[in-house]
Amino acid sequence: MCWVCEKYGNGEKWYLNPENYARRLYKVRKEGREASGADADPQAAGMGAGVVAELVKARISGDLKWEEEIKRDALEHAYQTHFGQVVTLDEYLQILDIAYPLVKMTCGCRRVQRGMPDEENFTCMGIGPGMYKWERWPETYRGGVEFLTPEEAKQWAMMNHKEGRVQTVDVFGTPYIGGLCQCEYPGCVAVRNRLDYDFKFLLKGHTVAKVDREKCTGCKSCLGRCQFKSLNLEVYTNKAYVDMDQCFGCGLCITACPSGAIELLDRESLPGLAENW
Amino acid sequence: MIAQIKINFDLCKDPLLCRQCLSVCPSVVFVCGPTKIWKGRETDPQEYRIFGRYLDKCSGCGDCVKVCPTGAVDLGFLPKEQLAQRYQEERIAQLKERNS
Numbered sequence: 001m002c003w004v005c006e007k008y009g010n011g012e013k014w015y016l017n018p019e020n021y022a023r024r025l026y027k028v029r030k031e032g033r034e035a036s037g038a039d040a041d042p043q044a045a046g047m048g049a050g051v052v053a054e055l056v057k058a059r060i061s062g063d064l065k066w067e068e069e070i071k072r073d074a075l076e077h078a079y080q081t082h083f084g085q086v087v088t089l090d091e092y093l094q095i096l097d098i099a100y101p102l103v104k105m106t107c108g109c110r111r112v113q114r115g116m117p118d119e120e121n122f123t124c125m126g127i128g129p130g131m132y133k134w135e136r137w138p139e140t141y142r143g144g145v146e147f148l149t150p151e152e153a154k155q156w157a158m159m160n161h162k163e164g165r166v167q168t169v170d171v172f173g174t175p176y177i178g179g180l181c182q183c184e185y186p187g188c189v190a191v192r193n194r195l196d197y198d199f200k201f202l203l204k205g206h207t208v209a210k211v212d213r214e215k216c217t218g219c220k221s222c223l224g225r226c227q228f229k230s231l232n233l234e235v236y237t238n239k240a241y242v243d244m245d246q247c248f249g250c251g252l253c254i255t256a257c258p259s260g261a262i263e264l265l266d267r268e269s270l271p272g273l274a275e276n277w
Numbered sequence: 278m279i280a281q282i283k284i285n286f287d288l289c290k291d292p293l294l295c296r297q298c299l300s301v302c303p304s305v306v307f308v309c310g311p312t313k314i315w316k317g318r319e320t321d322p323q324e325y326r327i328f329g330r331y332l333d334k335c336s337g338c339g340d341c342v343k344v345c346p347t348g349a350v351d352l353g354f355l356p357k358e359q360l361a362q363r364y365q366e367e368r369i370a371q372l373k374e375r376n377s
């Protein structure tokens with residue numbers, strides 16, 4: 001279990017704990033924000049825009065201590081307000097039975113990084129009581145929202161998984177979970193900043209993929225599925241190779257394997273990776 | 278060398294509608310975001326601004342300059358050591374201020 005589970009899981013994985021979707025928390029968040037005078041919407045605030053500009057500077061200057069300090073300060077804040085974690089499709093579908101209402105909305109990251117037009121950009125899901133008030137902050141929900149039934153949401157989630165998007169839960173005022181994302185590298189700011197700058201705004205998931213080298217036929221169907229640069233073909237042995245240290249446990253590679261040669265293991269069951277979030 | 282990108286906001290007026298540089302950049306160097314967020318309405322397109330953000334990732338391919346229909350992208354390069362020194366000085370000033 002990661003630190004978020006320890007704090008907010010109530011013995012479960014934190015994002016499967018219904019308390020973290022409760023209206024009560026949404027209210028707490030609102031008051032907290034208004035009290036602190038933060039009038040901007042949570043999504044824009046959470047993108048860490050200024051932080052990345054600083055990080056790039058620190059990188060160029062080669063000052064590692066500076067870089068670490070920027071990350072430490074930014075994460076201290078982020079872990080209290082807005083961060084995410086990778087989940088598997090199974091977990092995602094379970095969440096769709098807990099959270100309500102469910103709305104399809106446009107993805108802020110792809111707008112920011114690629115200028116994706118709204119019509120082509122409905123890859124985010126807003127959840128919970130806050131959605132009834134989306135019209136208060138139309139910029140956050142630019143392009144509008146579309147309310148879905150849990151059944152429709154599940155179909156949509158499975159379609160996204162099939163197409164190859166990583167699924168994550170997103171916190172808006174810890175531990176209130178207000179969003180479910182379908183992300184990718186480099187279009188997703190969170191994935192990009194994690195991979196390119198090791199900025200741990202996005203946490204790895206509770207599972208890790210492992211290749212069964214006996215079963216793998218080297219068919220290459222899984223290649224191209226990984227958004228975390230963790231999967232390639234070992235050409236000399238003609239087997240898929242998962243960098244387990246780098247794997248985020250999204251499970252996208254597994255769905256593509258016709259031979260059942262990749263397994264999702266519990267991170268906890270691997271002593272060498274159990275604390276690697 | 279590290280890219281230095283300046284966008285002329287008098288020429289680039291509606292980046293979300295245009296988005297040519299965002300879309301073409303092979304290294305996703307640009308970000309485009311609202312400078313203001315209002316209660317009750319979407320941000321006007323004129324309040325969106327585009328920036329070169331991931332400057333350490335820019336290859337210098339020049340595609341952004343080529344596609345920009347208004348000539349708003351100014352792409353230059355500085356030696357990495359020169360920039361590193363500038364930022365190190367900024368950092369020293371920052372630490373000094375903090376400790377004063």
Ligand code: SF4
Nearest residue numbers: 107109181182183188
């Ligand atoms: S986290 Fe993913 S889905 Fe959410 S806004 Fe970013 S890229 Fe889009």
Ligand code: SF4
Nearest residue numbers: 226247248250251253
């Ligand atoms: S190796 Fe597989 S499970 Fe791990 S991050 Fe890549 S696609 Fe996801």
Ligand code: SF4
Nearest residue numbers: 216217219220222257
């Ligand atoms: S899809 Fe399965 S069998 Fe094919 S290369 Fe990947 S792991 Fe091996």
Ligand code: SF4
Nearest residue numbers: 302335336338339341
């Ligand atoms: S020069 Fe090439 S890599 Fe650099 S910002 Fe322009 S398009 Fe992107």
Ligand code: SF4
Nearest residue numbers: 289292295297298345
């Ligand atoms: S291509 Fe030029 S005008 Fe178009 S968004 Fe980019 S900078 Fe602005």
